[in-house]
Amino acid sequence: MTFVKPAFRHPGMPKNKIGFRKSDYEGAISTLCAGCGHDSISGAIIQACYEMGVEPHKIAKLSGIGCSSKTPTYFLGNSHGFNSVHGRMPSIATGANLANRDLIYLGVSGDGDTASIGLGQFCHVLRRNLNMVYIVMNNGCYGLTKGQDSATADFGSISKAGSVNPFQPIDLVGLSLELGATFVARSFSGDKKQLVPLIKAAMSHPGFALLDILSPCVTFNNNAGSTKSYDYVREHIEATSTLDFVPEQEEITVEYEEGSSSSVVLHDGSVIQLQKLSPYWDPTNRDSAVNCIQQAKSKGEILTGLLYIDPKSQDLHHILETTEKPLNQLREEELCPGSAALDIINASLR
Amino acid sequence: MMSTSVVNDMVIRFANVNGTGSASANEMFAKAIFRMGIPVSPKNIFPSNIQGLPTWYEVRVSEQAYLGRRDGVDLLVGVNPQSYAKDIASIKEGGYFVYDSTKKLHPDYIREGVHYVGIPMMQMCMENYDNPRHQQLFKNIVYVGALAALLDIEIEVLQDIIRGQFRKKEKLIPPNFKALDLGYQYARTHFECPLEIRLERRDNTGDQIMIDGNSATGLGAIYAGATVAAWYPITPSTSVVKAFETYAKKLRVEEASGRKKYAIVQAEDELSAMGMVIGATWNGARAFTATSGPGVSLMSEFIGLAYFAEIPVVLVNVQRGGPSTGMPTRTQQSDIISSAYASHGDTKHVLLFPSSPAECFEMTADAFDLADRFQTPVILMSDLDLGMNSHMSPPLKWDDKRKYDLGKVLSAEDLEKIEKYGRYLDVDRDGICYRTIPGTHPTKGSFFTRGTSRDEYARYTEEGAVYERIVDRLIKKWETVKSYVPAPELYQDHQQNERGLLFFGTSTYAALEAMALLRQKGIVLDALRIKAFPFNATVEEFLASHTEVFIIEQNRDKQFRSLLINELETDPKKLVSVLNYDGMPITADTIIQQIMKQLPATAPVMNTNHKSKTL
Ligand SMILES: Cc1ncc(C[n+]2csc(CCOP(=O)(O)OP(=O)(O)O)c2C)c(N)n1
Ligand code: SF4
Numbered sequence: 001m002t003f004v005k006p007a008f009r010h011p012g013m014p015k016n017k018i019g020f021r022k023s024d025y026e027g028a029i030s031t032l033c034a035g036c037g038h039d040s041i042s043g044a045i046i047q048a049c050y051e052m053g054v055e056p057h058k059i060a061k062l063s064g065i066g067c068s069s070k071t072p073t074y075f076l077g078n079s080h081g082f083n084s085v086h087g088r089m090p091s092i093a094t095g096a097n098l099a100n101r102d103l104i105y106l107g108v109s110g111d112g113d114t115a116s117i118g119l120g121q122f123c124h125v126l127r128r129n130l131n132m133v134y135i136v137m138n139n140g141c142y143g144l145t146k147g148q149d150s151a152t153a154d155f156g157s158i159s160k161a162g163s164v165n166p167f168q169p170i171d172l173v174g175l176s177l178e179l180g181a182t183f184v185a186r187s188f189s190g191d192k193k194q195l196v197p198l199i200k201a202a203m204s205h206p207g208f209a210l211l212d213i214l215s216p217c218v219t220f221n222n223n224a225g226s227t228k229s230y231d232y233v234r235e236h237i238e239a240t241s242t243l244d245f246v247p248e249q250e251e252i253t254v255e256y257e258e259g260s261s262s263s264v265v266l267h268d269g270s271v272i273q274l275q276k277l278s279p280y281w282d283p284t285n286r287d288s289a290v291n292c293i294q295q296a297k298s299k300g301e302i303l304t305g306l307l308y309i310d311p312k313s314q315d316l317h318h319i320l321e322t323t324e325k326p327l328n329q330l331r332e333e334e335l336c337p338g339s340a341a342l343d344i345i346n347a348s349l350r
Numbered sequence: 351m352m353s354t355s356v357v358n359d360m361v362i363r364f365a366n367v368n369g370t371g372s373a374s375a376n377e378m379f380a381k382a383i384f385r386m387g388i389p390v391s392p393k394n395i396f397p398s399n400i401q402g403l404p405t406w407y408e409v410r411v412s413e414q415a416y417l418g419r420r421d422g423v424d425l426l427v428g429v430n431p432q433s434y435a436k437d438i439a440s441i442k443e444g445g446y447f448v449y450d451s452t453k454k455l456h457p458d459y460i461r462e463g464v465h466y467v468g469i470p471m472m473q474m475c476m477e478n479y480d481n482p483r484h485q486q487l488f489k490n491i492v493y494v495g496a497l498a499a500l501l502d503i504e505i506e507v508l509q510d511i512i513r514g515q516f517r518k519k520e521k522l523i524p525p526n527f528k529a530l531d532l533g534y535q536y537a538r539t540h541f542e543c544p545l546e547i548r549l550e551r552r553d554n555t556g557d558q559i560m561i562d563g564n565s566a567t568g569l570g571a572i573y574a575g576a577t578v579a580a581w582y583p584i585t586p587s588t589s590v591v592k593a594f595e596t597y598a599k600k601l602r603v604e605e606a607s608g609r610k611k612y613a614i615v616q617a618e619d620e621l622s623a624m625g626m627v628i629g630a631t632w633n634g635a636r637a638f639t640a641t642s643g644p645g646v647s648l649m650s651e652f653i654g655l656a657y658f659a660e661i662p663v664v665l666v667n668v669q670r671g672g673p674s675t676g677m678p679t680r681t682q683q684s685d686i687i688s689s690a691y692a693s694h695g696d697t698k699h700v701l702l703f704p705s706s707p708a709e710c711f712e713m714t715a716d717a718f719d720l721a722d723r724f725q726t727p728v729i730l731m732s733d734l735d736l737g738m739n740s741h742m743s744p745p746l747k748w749d750d751k752r753k754y755d756l757g758k759v760l761s762a763e764d765l766e767k768i769e770k771y772g773r774y775l776d777v778d779r780d781g782i783c784y785r786t787i788p789g790t791h792p793t794k795g796s797f798f799t800r801g802t803s804r805d806e807y808a809r810y811t812e813e814g815a816v817y818e819r820i821v822d823r824l825i826k827k828w829e830t831v832k833s834y835v836p837a838p839e840l841y842q843d844h845q846q847n848e849r850g851l852l853f854f855g856t857s858t859y860a861a862l863e864a865m866a867l868l869r870q871k872g873i874v875l876d877a878l879r880i881k882a883f884p885f886n887a888t889v890e891e892f893l894a895s896h897t898e899v900f901i902i903e904q905n906r907d908k909q910f911r912s913l914l915i916n917e918l919e920t921d922p923k924k925l926v927s928v929l930n931y932d933g934m935p936i937t938a939d940t941i942i943q944q945i946m947k948q949l950p951a952t953a954p955v956m957n958t959n960h961k962s963k964t965l
Binding site for chain 1 (some may be wrong): 370439476483557558559561569572573574575578580597602604607608609610611612613614615616619622623624625626627628629630631632633634635637651652655671745746747749750753754786787788789790791792793796797798799800801802810862892
């Protein structure tokens with residue numbers, strides 16, 4: 001997503017199949033640090049929704065608290081949004097979805113929001129197979145509170161304050177597979193080519209779809225020794241003595257073939273190794289997904305792509321046997337049993 | 351003998367072992383008295399554990415319909431040797447101890463002034479039933495049969511209840527009848543029946559019903575059109591959602607498809623339960639949750655969000671003994687402050703105080719209307735005594751002309767007519783803004799809900815002046831609430847008395863009795879029963895127009911008094927507390943004693959009758 005949005009839009013801008021322009025899926029101008037991976041993901045969401053041709057007002061976007069959770073302001077300006085409290089977006093999404101099964105629910109969360117304070121709600125919304133897209137913008141740290149380790153920070157990485165992370169990271173993809181998720185994918189914020197189709201697939205999935213997306217924080221993973229360090233930023237912070245100083249960076253993007261692996265150099269010069277699933281990958285096999293993730297991990301690689309999908313997935317409404325008609329559209333006449341029924345109840349209580 | 355007998359005025363207590371199936375026999379006993387037209391008030395007194403430990407059931411019978419708890423037991427049915435010592439000590443001088451004499455009573459338990467009525471219950475069951483579980487279960491029916499003889503309960507009424515209970519398991523009716531008869535005959539042949547305390551058919555219950563507050567609350571949510579219930583189990587609120595589910599299964603299933611017009615989720619915790627409610631109401635459904643003190647603590651962050659983001663929430667708080675885990679199976683009214691101001695920052699929430707099941711039903715329905723109209727959390731302040739005990743109550747009433755007040759929600763057509771929609775614009779200048787439900791209109795009316803400060807168009811801002819404007823508007827809205835919440839009920843003669851009495855919720859039962867008894871002593875108090883927070887002008891006037899006002903509440907810290915002082919311009923010196931916080935429902939006796947202590951030796955005498963009116 002561009003930092004400065006042009007006010008003028010070409011009238012000849014192409015429209016999608018339902019007659020909306022791409023600009024109809026955009027939101028307010030981002031206030032995140034320039035170069036933040038989260039903005040790239042916002043861009044991919046816009047692209048996916050445009051390509052899908054969904055009506056913007058049929059999408060509800062929900063989030064918790066954090067830089068990542070701010071992003072719903074920056075896409076789908078014609079959709080209702082809900083920036084809830086830290087780590088509790090899943091319960092808001094659950095209630096919203098129960099009230100109206102006809103909308104698409106797009107949840108955005110950070111790794112702190114999901115894997116720390118919100119881990120409980122994350123596990124349970126997944127277990128219930130709520131029909132929603134759940135995007136984790138995973139940067140291994142807390143952005144908004146300035147760089148503390150999150151629960152997905154790598155073991156041995158050094159935080160901004162200089163302490164070595166002595167804890168094992170929570171792998172949200174592994175955890176999700178373990179908990180019985182029906183759609184699990186991992187990607188990288190800069191790989192739009194992979195990300196856009198994954199988001200589209202997730203939106204079509206009738207159940208809980210996890211997208212764990214690596215999304216570098218250009219500002220707070222700046223310490224030497226971090227697996228996502230960024231010395232350059234720190235130099236500038238020190239030079240200006242402004243803690244909030246954020247250098248403008250270009251988004252990192254990457255393009256590589258399925259089945260191949262690719263090294264991605266982060267802003268700090270550190271390298272992550274992405275391994276894209278081969279085109280022959282069978283995403284309906286949970287066991288092999290678990291195995292491959294483990295194998296990739298031991299090679300120091302991060303496996304990306306659609307890792308697992310259950311084609312027979314049935315969502316929470318199916319389990320609860322609720323009406324086809326959304327609950328929020330049932331009217332008084334359909335809900336209130338009336339005084340005659342109450343008279344019978346009263347009589348039974350005498 | 352008959353001349354000295356006490357008719358229709360007694361406390362009967364059952365001392366049982368948790369988990370032995372005594373509950374339904376005890377309920378049958380209370381119900382039989384009710385069906386004889388005699389006012390009755392049963393209470394469960396149970397420990398916080400599941401099985402094996404002592405549990406009590408207490409039934410107060412009162413011809414005058416004094417339905418609060420009364421100390422002193424007239425007749426105790428003791429089938430739990432573990433608690434014999436304590437049980438026998440609780441019997442009033444001249445009272446009765448009915449016990450299982452299968453085993454001989456230890457001489458230590460013989461207390462002078464108590465009549466011992468030994469019935470070999472277990473032995474009779476062993477002789478008549480071969481399955482050990484049945485022997486155990488029917489023992490309970492045996493003592494009910496014996497009581498029928500001892501107290502003069504109409505046996506046909508009991509048989510009727512049994513027939514009703516086993517409508518679908520008819521095989522069980524004869525063995526139950528037999529157990530009833532065993533007890534009845536034994537008592538008749540071995541004791542002079544009836545005792546000096548006895549029952550006599552009356553016509554004093556009118557068209558009243560017997561129901562517990564939680565069931566009435568769950569049913570209220572059905573009638574109010576709640577479609578989403580999210581909850582996490584906690585005593586004493588659990589049966590609210592259970593009742594909602596039971597009634598929903600009967601009343602809310604689509605005939606053709608068998609699909610449900612409701613969704614119930616047992617959440618992973620209270621935080622989540624409240625989140626689900628907020629999500630559902632944000633999205634235009636009516637939703638609620640039920641919990642107790644500890645749950646309210648966990649929900650607080652979300653309650654604050656709902657308050658500030660202006661999202662309707664209905665929360666049922668069935669209060670129990672605090673603080674912390676406190677006394678989870680005992681009653682209190684000790685969440686007043688934590689509910690009124692739940693969450694950080696400047697927050698205030700609408701509280702409703704039901705005092706009977708009929709009010710639980712009605713106020714639950716009101717709560718949904720209020721929450722929607724004012725787009726704010728509304729908390730129904732029930733308690734264990736009201737929620738988990740059966741109460742005689744006026745029948746539940748629903749006016750078919752009543753329409754749900756969904757508040758200011760804009761439809762697609764409404765939005766078409768609006769130039770620029772602003773979620774937090776005070777268009778009508780009453781502090782209440784218009785909301786839109788997601789999915790309503792393709793290009794108009796969407797906005798961003800957030801817990802952070804924002805302007806009238808729901809745009810994030812930290813500008814002080816804008817923030818002040820928004821929070822001041824919330825106060826304006828709060829002022830409007832005052833004229834919408836249920837008005838207090840005033841009990842006053844045609845002329846005003848010097849002193850007043852103020853109470854709310856379940857203290858009402860004991861308060862009304864105390865007032866009547868004080869009147870007999872020549873002490874007449876005006877009384878005000880508060881039904882809601884915020885307080886309307888009548889409350890302030892009542893406090894202003896009395897030299898001294900006694901405030902009855904069931905907590906240690908005078909929380910209701912603090913709320914009055916905090917919210918109203920009133921002189922704290924004249925607000926005198928009448929407190930009870932031992933976990934048992936307050937009694938008229940406690941109230942009288944505390945009031946008498948405060949009064950000068952000679953009190954004015956008034957002879958008129960109170961009439962209650964709702965203001
Ligand atoms: C109850 C509560 N505790 C703590 C905070 C402070 N807080 C705000 S954002 C955040 C962490 C966000 O990290 P993450 O979810 O990883 O998002 P990022 O900013 O990295 O995108 C914390 C701890 C809060 N808002 N609420
Ligand atoms: S602090 Fe990090 S996560 Fe937050 S906006 Fe800046 S780069 Fe993105």
